[in-house]
Amino acid sequence: MTADSPGLPPEAVEPLMAAVNGARWFAGKGRRPVYRSFTPLAWLDADGPAGDRPRVRLAVLEVGYPDGSGVEHYQLALAYRHGPGPEGLAPLFRDGAADVYDATQDPEAARSLLEALLDERDLRDEGDGAGAVRFHLRDTGALDRALVPQVFRGQQSNTSVMYGDVAMIKLFRRLELGRNLDIQVHAALNDAGTADVATLFGWSEATWTRDGEVLGADLSMCVEKLADAVDGWDLALGELRAGRAFDEHAAALGRALAVIHDALRTAFGTSTQPGSAVAEVMTARLGAATAVAAELEPYGPGLRDRFATLGRGELEVQRVHGDFHLGQTLHTPSGWKIIDFEGEPVKSLAERVAPDSVWRDVAGMLRSFDYAAASVGGDGSAAWRDACRAAFLDGYTAGRGLQDGDADRLAAYEADKAVYEVVYEVRNRPDWVSIPLGALAGLAHETTEQNPHEQPHEGAPR
Ligand SMILES: Nc1ncnc2c1ncn2[C@@H]1O[C@H](COP(=O)(O)OP(=O)(O)O)[C@@H](O)[C@H]1O
Ligand SMILES: O=P(O)(O)O[C@H]1O[C@H](CO)[C@@H](O[C@H]2O[C@H](CO)[C@@H](O)[C@H](O)[C@H]2O)[C@H](O)[C@H]1O
Numbered sequence: 001m002t003a004d005s006p007g008l009p010p011e012a013v014e015p016l017m018a019a020v021n022g023a024r025w026f027a028g029k030g031r032r033p034v035y036r037s038f039t040p041l042a043w044l045d046a047d048g049p050a051g052d053r054p055r056v057r058l059a060v061l062e063v064g065y066p067d068g069s070g071v072e073h074y075q076l077a078l079a080y081r082h083g084p085g086p087e088g089l090a091p092l093f094r095d096g097a098a099d100v101y102d103a104t105q106d107p108e109a110a111r112s113l114l115e116a117l118l119d120e121r122d123l124r125d126e127g128d129g130a131g132a133v134r135f136h137l138r139d140t141g142a143l144d145r146a147l148v149p150q151v152f153r154g155q156q157s158n159t160s161v162m163y164g165d166v167a168m169i170k171l172f173r174r175l176e177l178g179r180n181l182d183i184q185v186h187a188a189l190n191d192a193g194t195a196d197v198a199t200l201f202g203w204s205e206a207t208w209t210r211d212g213e214v215l216g217a218d219l220s221m222c223v224e225k226l227a228d229a230v231d232g233w234d235l236a237l238g239e240l241r242a243g244r245a246f247d248e249h250a251a252a253l254g255r256a257l258a259v260i261h262d263a264l265r266t267a268f269g270t271s272t273q274p275g276s277a278v279a280e281v282m283t284a285r286l287g288a289a290t291a292v293a294a295e296l297e298p299y300g301p302g303l304r305d306r307f308a309t310l311g312r313g314e315l316e317v318q319r320v321h322g323d324f325h326l327g328q329t330l331h332t333p334s335g336w337k338i339i340d341f342e343g344e345p346v347k348s349l350a351e352r353v354a355p356d357s358v359w360r361d362v363a364g365m366l367r368s369f370d371y372a373a374a375s376v377g378g379d380g381s382a383a384w385r386d387a388c389r390a391a392f393l394d395g396y397t398a399g400r401g402l403q404d405g406d407a408d409r410l411a412a413y414e415a416d417k418a419v420y421e422v423v424y425e426v427r428n429r430p431d432w433v434s435i436p437l438g439a440l441a442g443l444a445h446e447t448t449e450q451n452p453h454e455q456p457h458e459g460a461p462r
Contacts, residue, residue, distance in 0.1 A: 007129075008038040012093035012100075019092045019102075020061060020074060024156055025173035027345075028063065028072060036062040036071065039208045041131040042123035044116045054079035056103050056112040058133060058219060060175065060208055073175040075219055077102065077159075079109030104159045104171060110149035113161065113169055117202045117222055118145055131208025133219065138187070139201050141224060142166045157345065162225055167201055171220045176349055180218035185319070185341035188267035189260065196256040196338055199224040226337050232329030236372045240384050246369075247391035249336075253329060253365060254395025256336045260321070261358050268319040271355055275310035275409075278357070282307040282416045289419045293426045295437055296419065302444025306415050309408040309445075317355035322347075324364035326372065344420065359406075363413035365392055367421065367439065374435040415443040 008016065013035050020026050021033055041058040059076040080098040085091060086106050091099035103109035116123075116135050123133045147163035160170045172180060186200040201222040208215055232253070239246045283304055290296040296303075321328070322343030330337045343352030366389055373385035393402065402410065421436035 007040065009093075009095055012095060013038075015093045016061070016076075017063075020063070020076075023173075025158055026074070027157075027174050028065065031065050033063045033072075034066060036064045037210065038062075039131055039210060040129075041133045041206050041208060042125065043130075044112045044121065044123065044133070052083065053108045053111070054081040054101070054103070054106060056080070056109045057130075058206065060131065060206070060217075062210070073177070073215075073217065074173055075171055075175050075217075077104050077109070077113070077171055079103040079106045081106075104161055105151055107149045107151075110151070110161045110169075111145070113171075113220070114143070114147065114149070114163055114167070114222075115145050117169070117204065118143060120202075129209075131206050133204060133206045135202065135204045137202040138190075139199055141199060141201050143201055143222075164225075165227060166225055167222055168198075168225045169220055169222045172218065175217040175219070177215055177217050178349060180221070181343065181349075181352060182341050183218055183221045185264070186221065186223065189263050192263040192267055194259060194263045195334070196259055196336060198226055198337060198339070226330055226332050229330035229332045229337065232326035232331055232336070233368070233372070235331050236326050236369070236388075237376060240372060240376045240381065243380065245387060246384065247387050249331065250369070250388040250391040251395035253336050254392040255398070256329075256338060257321075257324065257361055257365070258396050258398065260338055261318070261361070264319040268355075270316055270318045272314045273317050273355075275313050275315050278315055279307040279310040279412070282310075282412065282419075285416065286419050289423045293422045293433070295426075295433065296422055296440070299437075299440045299444045303415055303419065303440065305445035306443060307412050310412050312408075313405065315357045315409070317357055319353075320356045320358060321361045321364070322352055322356065324361035325368040326365070327368075346420075346424075357409065357413065359409045359413040360417075362393070362396055363410055363417050366410075366414055367417050367436075370439055371435055374438065375432070411443055415440065418443060 017033065017035050021029065039060045039062070041060065044056045044058070056077070056079050059078055061074045061076055063072045063074060064070070078092070079101045080095065081101060082098055085099055085101050086108070089101055089105050091101050093100050101109065103113070117137060119135070120137050121133070121135050125132050143163070143166060147166055150162045152160040152162050152168065158170050158173050160168050162168050183200065183203045186197055189197045190200050201224065203221045204219045206217060206219050235249070236246050239249075286296065286300065286303055286307070290300065321338065321341055323340070323345075328338060328340045330339060369385045369388040369392070373381035418436040418439045422433055422440070425433040425436060
């Protein structure tokens, strides 16, 4: 098989799967992924590469698991080189005479991604079985094909390449069949003129055929690179460790969230849901979570009572961020910017797109202040957290404070988030599970028995 033919040489399957299994963005680590198929998409440079640059194509790798659970699609960006590759970068596999590299790690290849966007390339299936790729430009901003690509190493779920100080292309790794929420929400918020999110310059999408069925997914988004941005979690921890208050930042975050919620209401509308239906969902989620994390058992009765308080009325619901925490915020010289509107990673697309109460996001940030305080620990942490909480709520409600019934609604959402966090921590950071468990001790309705986790800010993991 040559570099120009679609498909994957049989001997390349093993090294490719090993590379994918070891990648930070691979969601199925430790679950013995099984190779199912490799679908090449059209070459980005249909006429061949310029000079001695590598040829670049995207591809979809389909992966399954030995127990037959779930099929996952991962995007690969591949640079085919016939000469030496970038220094220090090992090829993923060999295809005929070509060494094939991860194009996001190969600066020459990464240039092709930006060029394809700037040219708004519409790369159709040429009858060779390769899927189609289409690039859409919304706003050229200061985009320029001469911008120098630089791989960004500080993330987990996806892969981003920075282009000078101007733009960032985020390649979605685990593909979601259908529309990508981050693209959809950025577009809507940009159209609404919201200053608290990055400008969406463009995006790309693909369609391909698998077993006679046409599948489609969004592949990447190109957004404004926010200058001098500091991650909200790092900033908060730094301030707390230095003994400095975070109230003003927290208030500004509350105001930013209120603006975003307003814009999401305008763009996607609102509806209502019986509180009892939401309580049922939360209760069911608690049951599923308890099956994974037995530590939740003592809180069961109190949490069910807590959720039941929602049953007293109707909840107004709308599109929300869905996984709002300090790590989804960037502090810039022009204020807070909110990123990553994809919701909680474990939820299905249908769940993440479903309208929800704004208290989901408010609760998410309150949980994050609690995490920050618990992970730093020490005498002043609880007071620091409570001050952040008050300032954030003040900013969110524009000084009006919580209205009738809001405190109960908020507490139910905080409890639901903390239940999710217990499972997240059991699976990802077992040393941190005492943080959400500590919060649940306070959030479970009075009926909950006393338990050893009730002092959330003592002995918290470092
Ligand atoms: N527009 C942006 N400008 C600059 N840095 C950004 C921008 N968007 C995200 N980042 C950086 O990339 C990191 C990961 O972004 P995120 O959207 O959460 O990606 P992932 O989906 O891979 O988790 C953020 O924590 C932030 O440091
Ligand atoms: O950023 P992601 O969408 O991947 O969110 C997941 O991972 C988060 C951790 O990185 C997790 O957040 C929890 O830990 C944070 C501190 O690391 C804390 O600020 C959050 O409040 C807490 O929920 C998030 O829940 C999970 O979905």
